[in-house]
Amino acid sequence: MPELPEVEVVRRGLDRWVSGRVIASVSTLHPRAIRRHAAGADDFAARLTGAEIAAARRRGKYLWLPLADGELAVLAHLGMSGQLLIQPAAAPDERHLRIRITFTDPAEGELRFVDQRTFGGLSLHPLTDGGLPEVIAHIARDPMDAEFDEDAFHAALRRRRTTVKRALLDQSLISGVGNIYADEALWRTRLHYERPTASLTRPRTAELVTHIREVMNEALAQGGTSFDSLYVNVNGESGYFDRSLDAYGREDEPCRRCGTPIRRRPWMNRSSYYCPRCQRPPAAGS
DNA sequence: TATCCGACCTGTTGGC
């Protein structure tokens, strides 16, 4: 499940293999893979054909390929199971191949968007003055962004009447964090997922942000987290960070700090993993 | 206005 580190691995791969190349054709094999493009897949392809791709960029879990004209960008979200792969043209089609983009230098391979669950997709958008696609203007800066404002994040947490894990998954407050890294950062910070954000002190917020950055940097160094081959880099290779997780996916296994079995609790149609001893639930009514 | 929650989607797993 691609979160920030996995998307960053893909962005780096695209930057290496796609930047500077000129699109020769775009084939859409599944209409759902083209998002928010009312004019349809043919128009999407026509607008991209002949365009040169500039350096790949990312905010949170979104990544985009600006076109060299400086006005438009191809925005990508991998959803749950999306993959952007560089493949030789002769390679057999993947079972869930959704979009194929070829280039004027075919020997360098083609770009394929493969997505089993079709939660992800590509779209085409004008860029704002800041170089951001307009439709993701509401997405907050991520904690790896040099301009991430920790004071503003803390103030926003204090204003909200919600709980800390909900806030971490709210991409308008902090972007790039998904279920896996939220559980990992909360475990490292010894915070229960239902702690009200209004009760967090400034030092606790700082600690939380530090742990988010730490766990993301460690994951990035290992190529990301892959559970079931649904996440791979542009060369189809899995990451190894799943072997280093402390909470997520470790139900009934001993906490690496205190030995207490990790618990899994249903939470918002997904799961939360936590140590019941290190991460005490908030007192009722707090 | 802020917050919550169901729908979308398909492959895998486990229970019967």
Added chain:
DNA sequence: TGCCAACAGGTCGGAT
């Protein structure tokens, strides 16, 4: 062996 329910979860938009 086969069927079915549960599960995985990021984002959007409607409901409260």
